[in-house]
């Protein structure tokens with residue numbers, strides 16, 4: 331019995347069916363994979379191209395150490411083989427992100443739906459599971475909201491985390507697991523855009539700046555920096571690099587104010603920028619600085635903020651700009667501070683942190699260390715990961731291993 335028809339549950343049910351088990355997959359929505367369809371902006375970044383298991387699992391930070399045994403059974407190579415054999419062609423984009431050539435998440439969902447059919451999986455959709463019951467230290471049955479009770483031998487829990495709850499992931503699995511005395515760490519949005527207080531940031535909405543460096547600062551102490559693209563939105567900042575920094579920001583916010591400083595020219599030092607600025611000011615000496623700074627800045631939208639931060643009067647003529655003013659402009663290029671208002675809530679998160687403690691799962695089989703016939707897969711697990719296809723790969727791997735081991739155990 332598999333509860334939850336997201337990517338992890340579908341993979342688990344399909345694999346158990348492929349091995350000849352009699353499988354029931356229960357999903358509370360009328361359709362499967364509602365969240366899968368919005369992944370990667372509707373294009374589905376289904377994995378990250380890193381066939382080396384050790385290197386791949388290192389991306390999961392501290393919790394990566396739990397994953398080696400599962401990924402050695404079914405990793406990126408096996409996942410790509412699975413999709414390619416089923417005629418889903420893929421391409422590798424920036425930072426190893428793998429997408430279907432079709433650029434459509436529904437082509438990934440189609441492969442999984444066919445996999446369920448091939449394995450003769452019985453589908454119960456539009457029916458929420460209300461509860462799970464236990465008898466003699468084993469899971470005995472699921473209780474559906476319509477009053478039906480279904481008994482089973484093995485149970486795979488794939489109800490997801492709490493990110494984007496309108497897709498069905500409302501944390502039901504956490505409530506059941508807590509009742510069953512499993513340890514659940516509270517959920518926080520962990521891969522999520524960041525709201526910024528400064529009004530100028532909102533005025534830049536729609537602007538995307540590649541190749542900038544962002545540094546997270548609290549009380550003057552630098553905590554983390556990353557180079558990448560920043561995307562300005564109506565609430566603050568987003569984009570893969572920002573989203574990957576959000577967990578650290580969220581942690582620091584618990585202790586007080588956080589500032590993200592942007593360096594517009596991370597690969598140029600003060601000396602190089604000074605030389606560029608001097609050449610520009612000399613060449614355009616009879617023009618006002620507000621009409622020439624654009625030649626240096628990557629986007630015009632940055633001009634007002636650079637003038638504001640540096641205190642340089644935009645109406646001044648280039649031949650009147652003094653050395654201190656040049657230095658002030660350079661300092662503004664290298665440190666554009668943004669005050670963090672907060673992280674966006676779980677409804678905007680890609681992943682929520684927290685979930686079932688990995689210490690309570692045997693990753694060779696994905697089996698609970700408390701209940702011998704309960705398997706746990708996908709977002710329900712408290713495993714850190716960056717954006718870039720790692721979340722879905724975690725679903726494919728844990729789903730496959732659980733589907734496989736549940737059948738193995740029954741033999």
Ligand SMILES: Cc1cc2nc3c(=O)[nH]c(=O)nc-3n(C[C@H](O)[C@H](O)[C@H](O)COP(=O)(O)OP(=O)(O)OC[C@H]3O[C@@H](n4cnc5c(N)ncnc54)[C@H](O)[C@@H]3O)c2cc1C
Pocket residue numbers: 333334335336337338339356357358359362363364365366368369370371374375376377457458459460488489490491493494497498499500501502503678679680681707708709710718719720721722723725
């Ligand atoms: C906007 C967005 C974009 C993303 N993009 C990417 C990406 O490009 N690449 C990537 O790797 N990851 C991405 N992710 C993360 C990825 O979508 C998740 O990691 C993944 O969907 C988790 O799969 P899952 O099967 O564990 O859970 P879910 O996909 O959350 O599925 C759980 C299922 O269980 C069902 N369910 C819950 N409770 C019950 C119940 N009581 N009874 C019956 N059914 C129930 C739900 O309805 C749901 O269908 C993205 C996430 C978001 C929100």
